[in-house]
Amino acid sequence: MNPIFPDESWNVMTRTATTMAANDNNNSHFFEGVEKLLEVWFTRKDGMTHSCDLRKVPRSQLERIMQAVKCEIISTTSTDELDAYVLSESSMFISSRRFILKTCGTTTLLCALPLLLSFAQEYAGYDTVLDLYYSRKNFRRPELQVAPHRTFEEEASILDQLFPGGRAYCMGSMNREDCWYLYTVSPGRPRYNIARHNLPHNRAGKSHREPDQSLEILMTDLDPEKMKYFYKSICSTAAEATKDSGIDKLLPDLMIDDFQFEPCGYSMNGVMRSVPKKEICILTPSAPDFPMTSYKGEKSHICRKMAKKMLFSVANNFESKQILFYFPMNLEHGAKMGIEDDDSSVPQYSDYDTEDIQICRLPGYDLTYALYNRFPS
Numbered sequence: 001m002n003p004i005f006p007d008e009s010w011n012v013m014t015r016t017a018t019t020m021a022a023n024d025n026n027n028s029h030f031f032e033g034v035e036k037l038l039e040v041w042f043t044r045k046d047g048m049t050h051s052c053d054l055r056k057v058p059r060s061q062l063e064r065i066m067q068a069v070k071c072e073i074i075s076t077t078s079t080d081e082l083d084a085y086v087l088s089e090s091s092m093f094i095s096s097r098r099f100i101l102k103t104c105g106t107t108t109l110l111c112a113l114p115l116l117l118s119f120a121q122e123y124a125g126y127d128t129v130l131d132l133y134y135s136r137k138n139f140r141r142p143e144l145q146v147a148p149h150r151t152f153e154e155e156a157s158i159l160d161q162l163f164p165g166g167r168a169y170c171m172g173s174m175n176r177e178d179c180w181y182l183y184t185v186s187p188g189r190p191r192y193n194i195a196r197h198n199l200p201h202n203r204a205g206k207s208h209r210e211p212d213q214s215l216e217i218l219m220t221d222l223d224p225e226k227m228k229y230f231y232k233s234i235c236s237t238a239a240e241a242t243k244d245s246g247i248d249k250l251l252p253d254l255m256i257d258d259f260q261f262e263p264c265g266y267s268m269n270g271v272m273r274s275v276p277k278k279e280i281c282i283l284t285p286s287a288p289d290f291p292m293t294s295y296k297g298e299k300s301h302i303c304r305k306m307a308k309k310m311l312f313s314v315a316n317n318f319e320s321k322q323i324l325f326y327f328p329m330n331l332e333h334g335a336k337m338g339i340e341d342d343d344s345s346v347p348q349y350s351d352y353d354t355e356d357i358q359i360c361r362l363p364g365y366d367l368t369y370a371l372y373n374r375f376p377s
């Protein structure tokens with residue numbers, strides 16, 4: 001047993017497989033497209049990270065993590081900065097200091113944490129979690145999820161046991177069907193030792209952090225005519241689906257790794273070939289009715305412009321009735337996001353009504369959330 005996990009939280013996670021099997025009856029035709037997203041940054045207490053690298057974790061151990069999550073690695077692509085994995089339920093991305101895991105369906109993403117923390121220390125040389133973020137949209141069928149993902153309160157409780165001092169938030173309206181949940185161990189807060197969770201906290205300074213901006217776009221109720229390309233009866237290969245659906249035109253110069261499922265479904269990672277160091281773009285459409293696109297970059301002005309361009313491109317390409325826009329950006333090097341800045345305000349489009357906007361500041365990060373609904377035709 002990994003010593004960072006209290007006994008009860010570990011027992012809850014190991015009961016997951018039994019619960020999943022029990023819940024599988026009579027729900028075989030429904031697939032939960034909402035993705036769970038985990039992002040973990042690592043460091044060392046002594047600051048000596050020059051020889052540390054998460055990409056040193058062996059493939060066999062990554063597969064053990066996937067077994068705990070209830071998914072599989074399908075394919076891999078790599079750049080100098082990043083290893084990108086297409087999974088049976090979405091994607092995983094590993095760089096030197098950062099681990100990103102996105103899974104949909106009834107996967108048990110938080111069950112990855114015990115092994116991840118152990119392997120980060122054993123193989124990569126890290127002994128401290130610098131930052132952790134867990135987020136997701138509300139599920140369409142939450143009753144089909146299994147422990148520890150049956151409710152956000154349950155998820156937050158598990159994370160609280162691992163990271164005392166973490167914070168749980170909800171963006172959007174809690175009394176409607178659309179909101180975005182976020183749990184974070186924020187920059188500037190106490191850090192947590194991997195080997196023994198009761199060791200003194202490490203207060204790593206801002207010099208250990210890197211500029212980081214992200215973009216998440218979640219689309220629902222897409223045009224069926226656009227979604228037909230993700231059925232094997234229409235497009236027999238993933239490459240054909242990528243081209244005919246227009247995904248290959250969303251951003252130029254992508255190194256695409258795509259996969260098509262039987263009888264329908266599609267997943268793709270796209271990593272930029274020619275970008276400044278650590279300026280990385282990732283696209284992960286994970287299911288026919290819930291394409292998700294993501295962008296991660298270093299320069300704030302590039303990321304703001306890319307956010308608007310990406311939102312406009314995917315809205316036009318898939319003609320979804322609803323779009324959820326989630327844009328976290330850290331404040332390193334003077335980056336800022338605010339409604340008073342015309343260049344960084346929430347994008348507006350003539351075909352969509354902006355139903356909900358929230359801009360909030362957390363320690364070290366600005367978060368922008370917006371919900372768009374297409375005007376009735």
